[in-house]
Amino acid sequence: xxxxxxxxxxxxxxxxxxxxxxxxxxxxxxxxxxxxxxxxxxxxxxxxxxxxxxxxxxxxxxxxxxxxxxxxxxxxxxxxxxxxxxxxxxxxxxxxxxxxxxxxxxxxxxxxxxxxxxxxxxxxxxxxxxxxxxxxxxxxxxxxxxxxxxxxxxxxxxxxxxxxxxxxxxxxxxxxxxxxxxxxxxxxxxxxxxxxxxxxxxxxxxxxxxxxxxxxxxxxxxxxxxxxxxxxxxxxxxxxxxxxxxxxxxxxxxxxxxxxxxxxxxxxxxxxxxxxxxxxxxxxxxxxxxx
Amino acid sequence: xxxxxxxxxxxxxxxxxxxxxxxxxxxxxxxxxxxxxxxxxxxxxxxxxxxxxxxxxxxxxxxxxxxxxxxxxxxxxxxxxxxxxxxxxxxxxxxxxxxxxxxxxxxxxxxxxxxxxxxxxxxxxxxxxxxxxxxxxxxxxxxxxxxxxxxxxxxxxxxxxxxxxxxxxxxxxxxxxxxxxxxxxxxxxxxxxxxxxxxxxxxxxxxxxxxxxxxxxxxxxxxxxxxxxxxxxxxxxxxxxxxxxxxxxxxxxxxxxxxxxxxxxxxxxxxxxxxxxxxxxxxxxxxxxxxxxxxxxxxxxxxxxxxxxxxxxxxxxxxxxxxxxxxxxxxxxxxxxxxxxxxxxxxxxxxxxxxxxxxxxx
Numbered sequence: 001x002x003x004x005x006x007x008x009x010x011x012x013x014x015x016x017x018x019x020x021x022x023x024x025x026x027x028x029x030x031x032x033x034x035x036x037x038x039x040x041x042x043x044x045x046x047x048x049x050x051x052x053x054x055x056x057x058x059x060x061x062x063x064x065x066x067x068x069x070x071x072x073x074x075x076x077x078x079x080x081x082x083x084x085x086x087x088x089x090x091x092x093x094x095x096x097x098x099x100x101x102x103x104x105x106x107x108x109x110x111x112x113x114x115x116x117x118x119x120x121x122x123x124x125x126x127x128x129x130x131x132x133x134x135x136x137x138x139x140x141x142x143x144x145x146x147x148x149x150x151x152x153x154x155x156x157x158x159x160x161x162x163x164x165x166x167x168x169x170x171x172x173x174x175x176x177x178x179x180x181x182x183x184x185x186x187x188x189x190x191x192x193x194x195x196x197x198x199x200x201x202x203x204x205x206x207x208x209x210x211x212x213x214x215x216x217x218x219x220x221x222x223x224x225x226x227x228x229x230x231x232x233x234x235x236x237x238x239x240x241x242x243x244x245x246x247x248x249x250x251x252x253x254x255x256x257x258x259x260x261x262x263x264x265x266x267x268x269x270x271x272x273x274x275x276x277x278x279x280x281x282x283x284x285x286x287x288x289x290x291x
Numbered sequence: 292x293x294x295x296x297x298x299x300x301x302x303x304x305x306x307x308x309x310x311x312x313x314x315x316x317x318x319x320x321x322x323x324x325x326x327x328x329x330x331x332x333x334x335x336x337x338x339x340x341x342x343x344x345x346x347x348x349x350x351x352x353x354x355x356x357x358x359x360x361x362x363x364x365x366x367x368x369x370x371x372x373x374x375x376x377x378x379x380x381x382x383x384x385x386x387x388x389x390x391x392x393x394x395x396x397x398x399x400x401x402x403x404x405x406x407x408x409x410x411x412x413x414x415x416x417x418x419x420x421x422x423x424x425x426x427x428x429x430x431x432x433x434x435x436x437x438x439x440x441x442x443x444x445x446x447x448x449x450x451x452x453x454x455x456x457x458x459x460x461x462x463x464x465x466x467x468x469x470x471x472x473x474x475x476x477x478x479x480x481x482x483x484x485x486x487x488x489x490x491x492x493x494x495x496x497x498x499x500x501x502x503x504x505x506x507x508x509x510x511x512x513x514x515x516x517x518x519x520x521x522x523x524x525x526x527x528x529x530x531x532x533x534x535x536x537x538x539x540x541x542x543x544x545x546x547x548x549x550x551x552x553x554x555x556x557x558x559x560x561x562x563x564x565x566x567x568x569x570x571x572x573x574x575x576x577x578x579x580x581x582x583x584x585x586x587x588x589x590x591x592x593x594x595x596x597x598x599x600x601x602x603x604x605x606x607x608x609x610x611x612x613x614x615x616x617x618x619x620x621x622x623x624x625x626x627x628x629x630x631x632x633x634x635x636x637x638x639x640x641x642x643x644x645x646x647x648x649x650x651x652x653x
Contacts, residue, residue, distance in 0.1 A: 036444065080630065084637040085302065089383055089444070093580055094629040101622025108617050205452050212445045251460035258449040262435070265446060270439040288304070 007236070012128050013194065015232030017042070017186040019131045021210035022217070022224045023138050024182025028074075029214055030142060031175035032155035032282035033081065036092025038183050039207025040099025041073040045187025047103040050198040053116040053191075062116065062192045063127075063185065070184015071177050073099055078176040082169050085286045100201060107198045115196030125193045127185070132225075134182075139221035151175055155280035158287040168287050183207065205258065212261045216268050219278040227264070234260045302641040312639045317585050320631035321599070327627050328620075337614055345613050346606035356609075358492030360601045362563060365500040366391070366555035366575040368597035371582030372504040372590040373548030376511060379588050380524040382544040386432065386447030387552040388576025389454045390425040394553025395560045396458055397424030399477060399567040402484045403466050409483050417484065418557050425553015426546045428454060433545035437538040443545065451576070459569045466567060477567035486562045496558035500597075503551070507590035520544065552576060573604065574622070581629045600625065 021038050028035050035041075048069030053062025077095050080086040118125060142148035154161045154171045162168050186206070191198055209231060217223035238253035246253075269275055325347065329339035350356040370387045377384045384390075398421035401413060432446040463475040471478075486494040511517035523530040523540045530537070555575065564571050582600050586592030607621030 076630070080634055083302075084634055085641065086633040086637060090584060090629075091633050093385060094626060094633060097577060097581070097622070098626030098630060101619065101624075101626045104619040105617060105623050108619060205449070208445060208448050212442075212449075215442065215445070249460050249464065251456040251463075255453045255456045258452045261449050262441070262446050265441040266435055266439045269441045272440065275440070288302075 009124075011229060011232040011236050013125065013232075014235050015228040016125075016128050016131045017189045017194065017206055018210050018213060018231055019225065019228035020127075020134070020189065021183045021186035021207060022213040022228060023131075023134055023221065024179040024186075025210055026214045026217070026219055026221065026224060027138060027142070027151065027182075028175045028179030029283055030155045030219060030280055031151045031172045032158055032280050032285065032287075033172050033176055034088045034092065034284040035074065035077055035081075035095070035176060035179055036089060036211065037073065037077055037095025037099065037207075038179075038210050039203055039205065040096035041070045041180050041183035042099075042187035042190075042207040042210075043103045043201065043203045044073050044099045045070040045184030046191040046202055047107040047110070047187075047198060048184070049188030050107070050110055050115055050191035050196075053118075053196075054110060054113060057116060059116045059118040059192050063118065063188050066184045066188025066192070067181045068184070070180040070182070070187065072180070073184070074176050074180020077180070078173050081286065082172050082176070085288065088284050088286070096207070104200045107200065110198035111200065113198065115191060115198065117196040118193045127189050127193055135221050135225045142221070152280070155282055158282045158285070162287070162289065169289065172287070183210075186210070209257060209261050212265055215275075216264045218268065218274055219280065230264075231257060231260065301644045302637065303644045305640055305642055308640050309638070313587060313636075316635035316638060317587070317596070317632060319635045320585075320628060323631045323635075324624060324628045327631075328624050331620065331623070332616070335616065337616060342610055342614055342616065345609050347602065350602060350605045350609055355492060356605060358490065360598065360605055361493055361497045363604050364594075364597040364601035365494075365497045366559060366572065367579050367582050367600050368500045368504050368594055369555040369558070370548070370552045370576055370579035371586060371593040371597050371600075372507045373551035374579055374583040375586055375588045375590050375593050376507060376520060377544035377548045378524075378583055379511070380520045380540050380544050381527075382541055383444045384429060384432070384447050384545055384548045385444055385580060386429070386449075386451045386576070387548060387579055388572060388574065389447070389451035390428045390549040390552035391556035391559070391572055391576050392451075392454045392458055393428035393549075394421035394423075394425035394556030395567065395571050396454070396461065396556075397421060397553070398557035399466075399560050402480045403477050403567070406478060406481075409481070411483075413483050414486065414561065417561060418554065421553045421557020422550045423553065425556065426550040428553070429545040429549020430542065433542045436541055443541070447545075455569075458567065458571075462567050462569055468566075475569055479566045480561060484561060485565065486558065494558070494562040496562055499558075500555075501594055504590045504594050504597075511590060516543075552579075578604075578625055581625055581632075584629060584632050603628075 021042055025035065025038055045066035049062040049066030052065030053059045073095060077091055080091045081088045142152060150166055151171055154166060154168050158168045187203060190202055213224055213227045216227045235257050238256045241248060242250050242253050329343055332339040332342035350360060374384060374387060398417040401417045428450060431450060432443040435441040435446050436443045462477055466477050468476055468478045486496050488494050489498060519535045520540060522533065523535055559571055560567060578600050582593055582596040586596035603621050603624050607618040610616040611618040
């Protein structure tokens with residue numbers, strides 16, 4: 001029983017960054033914007049979080065810095081795609097490339113430095129229950145409030161929402177910034193809580209897995225929770241098997257989360273009815289106000 | 292109504308896309324990148340003028356560094372040309388780095404398993420296997436999209452991590468050089484497993500890359516296949532009415548870009564690298580995404596864009612040696628460049644109007 005509890009805690013710890021980033025991206029996508037730059041926002045959150053905590057000695061400042069860094073990156077994305085109407089796919093890729101490069105440059109002097117860990121409360125890292133809380137909060141917000149309804153309306157038909165007098169671009173900016181904040185926080189979680197140190201490229205594709213999780217969850221918060229915990233389990237499984245000396249090459253075990261992501265995408269996307277029901281209809285399409 | 296946009300700036304759609312802007316945009320983006328780079332250098336406490344000179348100009352003043360530039364441009368041009376074709380059709384292969392690695396693994400199998408096989412065919416077989424490796428690795432996301440509707444952006448990227456781990460396993464395990472003092476490297480390739488050199492610094496792959504890019508440029512602008520690809524990207528509906536099969540286009544574009552990336556992988560290990568090792572590319576597959584956009588998704592434009600991105604790698608090495616600026620600046624400059632291109636590309640279809648925001652226009 002005790003072992004089960006320990007295992008569950010470890011899985012939750014590994015799943016939290018995926019959960020945070022995927023929840024943020026889901027809200028962004030629900031407003032009709034596809035931000036492929038999650039990896040870039042996350043890695044910037046990680047370096048800013050580490051730097052903030054390292055410079056001030058206060059890990060909470062680090063948490064704040066990671067959120068701000070993620071929002072800053074998403075603001076760049078928003079300006080290009082919402083104001084300048086640039087292609088969302090290309091801009092998302094640019095955000096990731098820039099984030100990976102910029103974080104490596106900014107974090108140059110952090111490599112090998114001991115980080116400041118966020119203190120845990122009674123053996124639980126405060127961000128883990130926070131992520132759980134956010135699942136409920138985001139679910140309640142999207143499906144139980146007027147603002148949530150507006151976001152979904154903007155994502156499903158921006159022309160109708162515009163005709164009803166809603167500020168499509170404004171709503172999308174808010175959704176993009178929320179996604180940036182959550183991705184930044186997810187990165188900060190990695191460098192302040194999960195492994196309190198800075199390693200170049202330390203997100204290791206988690207931003208992309210979070211993007212896949214949103215599709216896997218067909219844009220529903222509770223399925224994101226299930227998906228994130230599933231992926232947490234896979235990554236812990238590969239750790240455990242490596243530690244046990246199972247004889248399976250460690251590289252194969254390390255590739256399990258990536259293979260799992262592909263498998264999950266195949267299983268979910270193959271089911272067209274399920275995907276179509278919840279996919280925001282305007283996803284990825286730019287909105288030109290004066291038309 | 293653009294209340295949350297910049298207050299006094301408004302975009303107005305041009306009657307038709309501006310060809311002049313499409314050409315001017317990369318130059319505007321480059322100029323803005325240079326200014327931003329100067330600002331970064333200045334913020335770091337370096338003299339921005341000296342740093343800019345060392346980064347962007349000095350590499351072009353010596354023969355050896357120009358040769359280096361061409362050698363580094365070769366994989367960028369090969370991969371970028373393939374990606375340009377795929378992106379034209381709105382098929383987002385972003386896993387070229389993995390396809391490069393897959394090509395290198397398959398090509399490298401020849402020297403690893405047939406170390407003694409010396410024949411004029413050896414190199415040819417390696418190169419063909421490189422192309423096949425890249426094509427097969429790219430065919431996976433294509434088939435997953437065609438059969439299961441799985442998003443090729445995510446699957447092609449996930450496969451980068453998978454194949455890099457495979458290479459890591461091979462060079463640390465079964466393919467490790469027994470005489471290699473336990474370093475994670477394969478045997479060093481012999482002369483006949485390496486590309487011939489045109490000059491002391493330039494291998495034959497450079498020429499092949501440029502020729503292939505020109506060939507692809509011809510395909511895009513002068514053949515039915517090229518037309519089919521362009522139409523599929525501009526208007527999927529029109530492409531369907533014309534009877535162009537979407538699935539065939541997906542498979543073609545993925546395998547074309549994958550095959551070229553695999554070829555780049557085979558060229559890299561049989562020239563600059565000379566063996567298999569955990570890392571064989573400094574991110575050429577990702578930088579080639581920028582090359583494709585900078586080259587206007589046109590394989591001929593990609594040649595120039597590839598040279599520019601190659602300069603960004605060499606300049607990064609130069610400022611590191613000369614001014615102790617970390618070469619990580621390279622990826623920042625590359626990322627900023629792509630951002631500026633995408634921003635400037637807005638001007639192709641829109642013009643900026645400075646006026647107070649208004650509700651409706653007549």
